[in-house]
Amino acid sequence: MEKGGKLQKISNNNNQEINVDRRQFLKYSGFFSVTVATGGLTACGGSSSTATANTDLPAANGSAWKFPQSIASGDPRPDSAVLWTRVVPASLDVAAAAPAGNDVSIRLIVTAADNSAALGSNTALTGTAIVDTRLPVLASFDNTIRNKVTGLQAGQTYFYQFIAGDVRSNVGRFKTAPAAGSDVAKLQFAYLTCQDWSVNHWGAMDYIAKNESLDFIIHLGDYIYETVGASFQVGNVEARHTALQLPDGTVLNDASGTPTKAKYATTLADYRYLYKMYRSDPRQQALHERFAYIAIWDDHEFSDDGWQDAITYDNNSLDKLGDNQHLPQRRRSANQAWFEFMPADVNLDTADNGFQNIKIYRDFQFGKLMQLVMTDERLYRTDHVVPESLFNPATGKPLNSSIGSRYVVPQDVFNALEAQKVTTATSMTADPLAYTSMLGKTQRDWWKDKMASSSATWKVWGNEVSLMRMGLNGTDAIATLIALSSVSTLAMTISNALSNPALQGNVLVASALVAAATAGAAQATAAAAAIAIATADASNASLPAAAVAAGLSTAQAGIAVAAYGAAKAAAPAGTTTQVGAAAQTIAFGYIKPDVQANKEKSTFVIASGQQAALSAFFTKFLLNCDQWDGYNAERKALMQHLLDKKVSNVVSVTGDIHGFFAGTVNHDFDAAGGGTPAMVDLVSAGISSDSFFKYMMDGAGSTGLATIIFYPLSIPVPNIGTITVNANMLDYTMGKAAPTLDGLLEQIRVPLTGALAAKGVPEGAVLTGTVQAVLAGLKADSSFNTNLLGLAQQLAALANNQWMKYINADAQGYTVVTVTPGNLVAQFKQVNKLVNTGSMTAPSNVIARVTTATVNTGTAAVAIS
Structure with a gap:
């Protein structure tokens, strides 16, 4: 290929010339090459076949080669897909860096002939080749190869194989998307997320490869985890996943700044190592060999809860100005490693000195049936609305923690800060969401346009973090806990009251007495009222009126009558059940409402001895502000756009939170009734990462809130x-x-x-x-x-x-x-x-x-x- 002039010429296998401008040439030269499929005149594997040269590098020869991460395909479109592999000398360890000074070329063959029986093996492909080309293997990209094959037929299954000297890779398969304007009866895909090497198991990958019939796979991020040995990675793990050892790495400090045994990936070598190890698992390889991936990243491809080039491990403690630590070179290394190891049709501009040197958001059309819109929710997002440097009113010190800033965030604090940032942005920029955005304006406008202009029946959004509100009313939760904790004490008190001679062992009367006393009535008044209730019941008179006449207030009479009625209704089950029913009625009929109304000033909170500890929890909380709950203004704008433009049948497929969730995304969750549904969110659990429940359980520990978790x-x-x-x-x-x-x-x-x-x-x-x-x-x-x-x-x-x-x-x-x-x-x-x-x-x-x-x-x- 010529390298001078404005236009470059690339020859395809038919010796046709394709003109591309210099920017595209720079994109596709070297590491990312393009091959145009032909009608196919060459028999696969035939000794007389000659591969078209797509490089000037010498061909690999001999048998001393291997494909330690196997092969992969990605981004299937009606006429193209990206094919990937990594090849190294056979003597190298699976994760060793490729040696410099040994650049060669290897062969790629693609055929439309059915080679299903060869999947999982390195048997030579059979059938007519539509691609037979040589591709460069460059140590500067760790001997990874990406080749975009164009000129393919829509809705067609293809098989491919790489050959280095005498060594063949396993056989791979991919399916192109249906033609853009075609009628499609059915599509089937799986979506995956959160596959931590260091905990649990990857049996799901094996099951998918052997049992699922799919057109493609969507991966929503956390393909790797940048940390090794972090606190959330110390649980049980399958024996075949040995401990990881980063080549470089940086020691991870705990919340107090004390060094731990954990490390996080810092250099390009670290990130490459992780992809190589994760891709070394045969079950992961089997998935890539059988299905094309459409992938985006989330946070762990760079840094936990990261945003742009900023990390959150330090929780602002390293920067006195109240900002997270920014690591642009680390972000660039993470970008490059993802680009090298993910078969995605995206561009990395290594000449760009910034950290936003890659654009991974893109969309795909599957006939008239579905448009898939994949977004990037890390590289452009602003800092979390509540910074870790915010002062905690309970301590007078900065939060310096994810709790209260990214997780379990008081909703009133969040709302006030977000409103302030929107006001500031409105006065200082052209974008009111400039300081509270997950997508950034350019991507947000792109998303709006894709949604509004789509003619597909279904608009599916590949979305990293949940769109649904995940809130918790702390007041109601505490009231429930205190009521629950009182049930056994109330039951014992009712049982003890049965020994009172005046009650003659009547569990109904004892229940009414304890209820009235719990509501604040004097013991003598409560006893008299309980007997009055029983007398009225026997004569079919008004029970509440009798209780009030005996000296109870209306509220006291109400709970006394309710407890009496609960015990009476449970009579067929025996005394123990009666006592329990009455105790629960008092607990949830009086104690819970009292705590809800009076919060930390409730006599029951004071009596619990936890008034000081619980005082900060009498409010509404957002459980996870690293997801869309933390970018509420932008979410509202996106949902309002769908409603205004009458965009229907929008469904997001979502990952990140390590659990299965399904529900609607409403235009304003704070509106009456929770707002108007605009779309549906379907959240998938992680392949292996510990569950959201496990994280919350570990965090709750022995606190007073543990009971609402486990x-x-x-x-x-x-x-x-x-x-x-x-x-x-x-x-x-x-x-x-x-x-x-x-x-x-x-x-x-x-x-x-x-x-x-x-x-x-x-x-x-x-x-x-x-x-x-x-x-x-x-x-x-x-x-x-x-x-x-x-x-x-x-x-x-x-x-x-x-x-x-x-x-x-x-x-x-x-x-x-x-x-x-x-x-x-x-x-x-x-x-x-x-x-x-x-x-x-x-x-x-x-x-x-x-x-x-x-x-x-x-x-x-x-x-x-």
Whole structure:
């Protein structure tokens, strides 16, 4: 190829000339090459075939080569796809850097002939070659290769293979997108996210490769994790994933600034190492070999909760001006490594000295059926609205923590700061969202245009972080906890009152007495009123009137009558049940409303001894301001745009938060009724990363709020011993519907199965039978069927986040989506836990549960089955 002049000429395999301007030439020369497919005149693997040269480098020869990260394809369009591999001398370790001074070329072959039987092997491709070309292998890009093949047929399956000397890569397969204007009856894809090498297992990847029929795979980020040995990566992990060792790395300090044993990737060598190790797993390779990926990044491809080139490990402690530490060279290294290892049709401008030297947001058309819009929600986002340097009024010191700034953020604090930033931006810039944006103005305008102009039936948004409001009313939560903690004391008080001679062992009267006294009545007045209530009941008179006549206030009379009625209704079940029913009525009929009304000044809060500790929690909170809840003004603008332009059938496929969630995204979650639904958000759990529930449980620890997150169950199992299962209460606190007893047992089944498998109970009939026996025992246990069930029901009654129709915050897995003209159906596929603590292996029975979310055309709503 000539290198002078404004226009360059690239010859394809038909010796046709394609003119490209210099910018495109710089993009595609060297590392990122382009090949145009031909009608195919060369037999694959034939000894007489001659590859078209796409490089002047000498051909690799001999048998001393290997493809340690196998092959991959990406960004399938109607006429093109990007093909990828990495080839190195056979003597190198799987993650070793490519040696300099040994640049060569290798061969790429593509065919439309069916080579399905060869998948998973390095058998020579058969059939007519439509591409047979030589591509450069450059040490400067760690011997990775990206080649965009154009001139392909729409909706066609192709097979490909790289050849270095006498060594062949495994066979790969990809499918091009349907033609832009074509009618498409069905598309099927999976979307994945959050695949931490260092915890749990990758059995889901093996299952997908062997069992799922897909057109392509979407990856929503956290393909790698930049940290090694961080606190969230110290759980159990399958034995085949050995400990990672960064070539360079920087020591990660804890919240107090003390160095830990963990490190984070800092250099280009570090990031390359992580991609090489993650891509060395044969199950990951099998997925890439079989399906084209459409990928974007999230935060861990650079830095946890990162924004632009800023990191958040230091929580502002390193910068007295109240800003996070900025590491532009580290950001550039992260960009380059992603560019080198992800088969994406994007441009990295190495001549650009800035850190925004890559643009990964892009869109894809799949006939008339679906338009896929993929966004970048890290490189352009502004700092989190609540900075870690904000002073905590409880301590008078900066927060210096993710708690209160990015997580569990007081909503009134967030609202005030965001409004202030919007006001400032409005007065100082042309963009009111300049200081509160996740997308940045250019990408935001692009997104709006794509949505408004799309003629596809479905507009699917590849979105990294959840769009749904995830809030918590702290006042209601504390009131519920204090009410729950009082039930046993109230029950004991009622039981003790039965010994009062004046009550003659009447549990109804005792219940009314304790209720009135709890509401503040003097003991003598409460006793007289309780007897008056019973007398009125016997004569069919008004119970409340009798209580008031005996000296109770209207409120006191109301709770006394309610407790009396609860005990009476439970009479067929016996005294113990009567006492429990009355105690719960008093707790939730009087104590909870009192705490809700009076907050930290409630006599019940004061009596708990936790007034000081709980005072800061009597407000509304946003659980995660690293996601769209932290960029509420921009979210409102995007949703209003959809409503104003009457853009329908918009569904986001989302990752990041390590749980399955489904619901609507409303134009203003703070409006009456939660606002008008504009679209649907379908959030997938991580492939292996620990769940959102696990993180929240670890954070809650032994605090007073732990009960709204988890409930520890100690379960004795014959011949096994006692196992502990932490029941997930977070789902109900977040808004999951109140469970039935059978529904709660089903929720416990998956963690119970994992706990028993970890103890060595063999998979299959033995494990299944043991789980069923333990669940049967729990169903008959009052601590489960009454206490735990009651807790779950009370937490669900908080009615947080009513727009969320499905919540499973304790899961690993992936999601498969089937799109037709009439509906979009997502199957949330939760996977089982590791098997056997000794051997640490992925389960042979991978899928634990499948939940289906259906969105019908013309409605911004989701149904769960």
